[in-house]
Amino acid sequence: MVQVNETKRFLRFKFIxxxxxxxxxxxxxxxxxxxxxxxxxxxxxxxxxxxxKPKMIFAAPLSIGTESECEFMDIRMxxxxxxxxxxxxxxxxxxxxxxxxxxxxPESKFTDLKxxxxxxxxxxVEIDDELVLRSNQLLLADTVEVVKKNSDKTIxxxxxxxxxxxxxxxxxxxxxxxxxxxxxxxxxxxxxVKYLKEKGGLLSxxxxxSEHYEILRLKAYFADMTEFR
Amino acid sequence: MQNNNIxxxxxxxxxxxxxxxxxxxxxxKNKDEVSCRFAFCFxxxxxxxxxxxxxxxxxxxxxxxxxxxxxxxxxPWTDMKEKMEEYNIPLCAVESGDSLDSFDMVAFSLxxxxxxxxxxxxxxxxxxxxxxxxxxxxxxxxxxxxxxVYNSEPVADFFDLINVGEGxxxxxxxxxxxxxxxxxxxxxxxxxxxxxxxxDGVYIPSLYEVSYNDDGTIKEYKPLYDDVPKKIKKRIIEDxxxxxxxxxxxxxxxxxxxxxxVLEVYRGCIRGxxxxxxxxxxxxxxxxxxxxxxxxxxxxxxxxxYDEISLISLSISDYSELPALTDSLLEWTDKSHVSLSxxxxxxxxxxxxxxxxxxxxxxxxxxxxxxxxxxRLRDVINKNVTEEDLxxxxxxxxxxxKSNVKLYFMNGLPTETDEDILGIAALAKKVVDQYYAMxxxxxxxxxxxxxxxxxxxxxxxxxxxxEKQDTYSExxxxxxxxxxxxxxxxxxxxxxxxxxxxxxxxxxxGDRRLAPAIAYLADKGQMLDAWDxxxxxxxxxxxxxxxxxxxxxxxxxxxxxxxxxxxxxxxxGVTKNFLLRERNxxxxxxxxxxxxxxxxxxxxxxxxxxxxWCK
Numbered sequence: 149m150v151q152v153n154e155t156k157r158f159l160r161f162k163f164i165x166x167x168x169x170x171x172x173x174x175x176x177x178x179x180x181x182x183x184x185x186x187x188x189x190x191x192x193x194x195x196x197x198x199x200x201k202p203k204m205i206f207a208a209p210l211s212i213g214t215e216s217e218c219e220f221m222d223i224r225m226x227x228x229x230x231x232x233x234x235x236x237x238x239x240x241x242x243x244x245x246x247x248x249x250x251x252x253x254p255e256s257k258f259t260d261l262k263x264x265x266x267x268x269x270x271x272x273v274e275i276d277d278e279l280v281l282r283s284n285q286l287l288l289a290d291t292v293e294v295v296k297k298n299s300d301k302t303i304x305x306x307x308x309x310x311x312x313x314x315x316x317x318x319x320x321x322x323x324x325x326x327x328x329x330x331x332x333x334x335x336x337x338x339x340x341v342k343y344l345k346e347k348g349g350l351l352s353x354x355x356x357x358s359e360h361y362e363i364l365r366l367k368a369y370f371a372d373m374t375e376f377r
Numbered sequence: 378m379q380n381n382n383i384x385x386x387x388x389x390x391x392x393x394x395x396x397x398x399x400x401x402x403x404x405x406k407n408k409d410e411v412s413c414r415f416a417f418c419f420x421x422x423x424x425x426x427x428x429x430x431x432x433x434x435x436x437x438x439x440x441x442x443x444x445x446x447x448x449x450x451x452x453p454w455t456d457m458k459e460k461m462e463e464y465n466i467p468l469c470a471v472e473s474g475d476s477l478d479s480f481d482m483v484a485f486s487l488x489x490x491x492x493x494x495x496x497x498x499x500x501x502x503x504x505x506x507x508x509x510x511x512x513x514x515x516x517x518x519x520x521x522x523x524x525x526v527y528n529s530e531p532v533a534d535f536f537d538l539i540n541v542g543e544g545x546x547x548x549x550x551x552x553x554x555x556x557x558x559x560x561x562x563x564x565x566x567x568x569x570x571x572x573x574x575x576x577d578g579v580y581i582p583s584l585y586e587v588s589y590n591d592d593g594t595i596k597e598y599k600p601l602y603d604d605v606p607k608k609i610k611k612r613i614i615e616d617x618x619x620x621x622x623x624x625x626x627x628x629x630x631x632x633x634x635x636x637x638x639v640l641e642v643y644r645g646c647i648r649g650x651x652x653x654x655x656x657x658x659x660x661x662x663x664x665x666x667x668x669x670x671x672x673x674x675x676x677x678x679x680x681x682x683y684d685e686i687s688l689i690s691l692s693i694s695d696y697s698e699l700p701a702l703t704d705s706l707l708e709w710t711d712k713s714h715v716s717l718s719x720x721x722x723x724x725x726x727x728x729x730x731x732x733x734x735x736x737x738x739x740x741x742x743x744x745x746x747x748x749x750x751x752x753r754l755r756d757v758i759n760k761n762v763t764e765e766d767l768x769x770x771x772x773x774x775x776x777x778x779k780s781n782v783k784l785y786f787m788n789g790l791p792t793e794t795d796e797d798i799l800g801i802a803a804l805a806k807k808v809v810d811q812y813y814a815m816x817x818x819x820x821x822x823x824x825x826x827x828x829x830x831x832x833x834x835x836x837x838x839x840x841x842x843x844e845k846q847d848t849y850s851e852x853x854x855x856x857x858x859x860x861x862x863x864x865x866x867x868x869x870x871x872x873x874x875x876x877x878x879x880x881x882x883x884x885x886x887g888d889r890r891l892a893p894a895i896a897y898l899a900d901k902g903q904m905l906d907a908w909d910x911x912x913x914x915x916x917x918x919x920x921x922x923x924x925x926x927x928x929x930x931x932x933x934x935x936x937x938x939x940x941x942x943x944x945x946x947x948x949x950g951v952t953k954n955f956l957l958r959e960r961n962x963x964x965x966x967x968x969x970x971x972x973x974x975x976x977x978x979x980x981x982x983x984x985x986x987x988x989x990w991c992k
Contacts, residue, residue, distance in 0.1 A: 167399070168384070168387075168397035168398070168399050169397070169399070169630070171387055171393035171394045171396075171397050172394050172397075172630045172631065173394070173631075176394060176630050176631050176632065177630075179632060179636075180628070180630050182682070182684075183628060183681060183682035183683060184401075184682065185682070186682030186683075186684070187679065187680065187681060187682035188682075194714060200714050201714075212393070213388055241401065241682075242401060243399055243400070243401055245399060360385065360388070
């Protein structure tokens with residue numbers, strides 16, 4: 149299944165995107181990384197043609213409002229560089245909210261990445277164990293129906309949920325979920341929040357400063373549920 | 378650094394990336410280790426403010442001083458403003474997330490008159506009294522600076538202190554004076570402002586009394602004390618090679634308007650177009666050497682990773698060493714996949730060589746500014762370019778592969794007739810003809826000619842400062858006339874709303890009696906007037922009526938030659954005599970040569986400065 153990249157042209161970076169950087173869109177992230185890798189003075193490979201650009205590929209774009217401990221980008225190099233050296237140079241050119249945590253020449257492709265885990269923390273105005281129980285029942289139901297964004301179509305996202313369960317932590321409900329990250333059937337964790345809001349009556353007014361939710365992407369997996377790398 | 382007040386609403390506003398800060402190269406200091414906390418406010422959105430060169434320079438200069446911590450503040454978009462008001466979130470600085478009342482100085486960059494309501498909206502969001510006279514001892518010192526301060530009178534009563542001219546040195550002097558007076562115990566708000574008035578380039582509006590004649594014109598500006606200067610002399614940086622220039626730039630995460638390296642090549646302008654305020658108030662011309670510029674460009678590239686360097690100045694092709702500069706830069710920029718752009722090209726100095734240098738990497742349109750439709754009117758405004766120059770330049774652009782040409786014009790210029798307006802349409806048509814005169818294989822595909830016309834605003838410190846502005850209906854009639862004269866489908870016609878130009882003229886030429894009207898708009902919640910969607914003409918007219926302001930007094934009336942002008946309190950170097958001479962020559966249709974050809978004795982040389990042309 150895993151294809152070996154013989155030429156080692158691409159260097160893979162696993163990085164975090166935390167705190168206020170959750171508000172940076174994928175497009176802006178790409179623009180930012182472009183400048184980061186240029187000032188890191190890496191041996192970048194440039195595309196041919198009239199408007200040469202470095203070659204960067206990102207796995208599973210993150211939507212605005214989600215933090216992550218598990219982002220991947222592959223960058224094509226023009227010559228060999230020690231992964232640790234490249235990682236150190238890049239990290240010196242980014243702030244603490246975005247840092248590379250691993251760098252290596254990969255043997256897998258981003259299309260091999262099938263599942264991602266998330267921790268969703270919902271903090272309603274009032275919490276009781278009944279609310280946690282109801283959330284769990286909803287997440288375990290045979291069908292998990294949500295209305296698609298930007299359309300009025302209802303879809304069942306059950307097949308895209310590997311697992312999901314809710315527990316109470318202090319005044320919050322914490323949902324640990326493993327969701328599809330396959331490019332053809334990617335499930336945005338915002339749908340889980342939306343589902344619990346609509347069906348479970350959680351967070352009726354998330355604008356209120358006392359009510360809020362956070363989403364954190366934790367890990368990536370291959371189809372056999374071993375950790376993606 | 379994340380601000381907890383703001384973060385609670387970030388999920389419910391548009392473009393939250395505007396408010397987060399934490400950019401690479403932004404400066405974080407320990408607030409307990411600095412003696413002056415300086416909030417640099419830009420009265421427009423983050424995307425606009427982050428692109429401003431003046432802010433980039435001054436942020437860097439102030440933060441190089443270990444005793445000062447300068448932070449940035451931008452205007453919130455209207456959805457964020459509503460949230461801030463709803464949840465009582467005060468206006469905060471981007472770096473520390475602290476509200477503005479924890480600062481010593483709060484400075485506003487006044488880039489265009491239409492930002493005035495935004496300034497007041499920001500003062501309100503910060504919880505400060507609008508009027509300088511109402512501010513308590515512990516309120517930060519509110520400072521104004523930037524191009525609008527060459528006539529800051531309409532907003533003078535809202536500021537404690539105004540910085541006239543280039544700010545690199547004077548802002549630090551102000552901070553040092555503040556620090557010294559705080560330390561030796563002599564600081565009171567009024568004692569500080571009085572002492573600051575002795576610094577060259579500092580204007581303290583509250584230290585002057587303005588009186589008016591029965592006809593509404595200004596009688597005189599009288600300093601309240603003998604030690605307060607009668608006129609405020611503009612500050613300049615004498616030597617651009619030794620002047621501080623940023624080595625690093627704060628790197629925005631979101632896309633900004635000018636998201637690139639901006640290399641300031643020189644200050645001032647050798648030309649002297651008679652409508653142009655910048656061309657007069659930034660004199661004398663002071664160039665940087667090629668060596669300095671190359672060093673700065675390379676350093677900024679290393680520290681930013683941008684792939685574009687924009688060479689800027691009022692008229693880049695007038696830089697005396699332009700070929701040497703572009704050659705030196707191209708030695709490494711091409712290899713590094715960095716492109717050069719020259720945004721202010723004159724049509725009399727555009728060349729094939731220049732075209733090759735700037736278009737090596739990127740495609741896109743090209744802009745030229747003939748400003749007027751006939752040679753007669755171009756001579757009146759001293760533009761000093763001909764139709765031949767334009768045709769030659771567009772020919773070069775077409776041959777160089779540029780198929781989109783944008784032409785800038787003005788209407789409502791002094792002495793303008795309908796013939797001049799129709800001349801714009803004729804000139805645009807000739808550009809189209811020039812394209813089709815080229816053999817087909819040589820033409821770039823997809824011709825597009827855009828005629829962009831703005832309305833003339835007679836600006837302070839120009840030879841046209843006494844002129845009257847055309848009335849709204851006259852400007853509209855001229856725009857319609859031009860519209861009907863442009864029949865070619867390949868010519869796109871874009872024009873500015875004359876209503877905005879009318880309000881802009883009132884604010885540019887106004888005096889202190891306008892302040893209540895601006896405050897009236899702020900009280901109605903008005904801000905971001907520079908954005909078409911928020912500009913509210915009817916509300917401006919209502920404000921003028923309520924506050925007893927006759928806008929025509931400042932626009933269609935025109936100013937008498939012997940009248941005391943609101944901006945006479947400022948000395949920009951260029952003398953009133955020179956402006957009068959230029960005005961007379963305009964009416965004779967006589968042109969004035971550039972500083973490079975002949976010194977016309979404008980008076981700016983008395984300001985000093987290391988420069989090439991002044992006698």
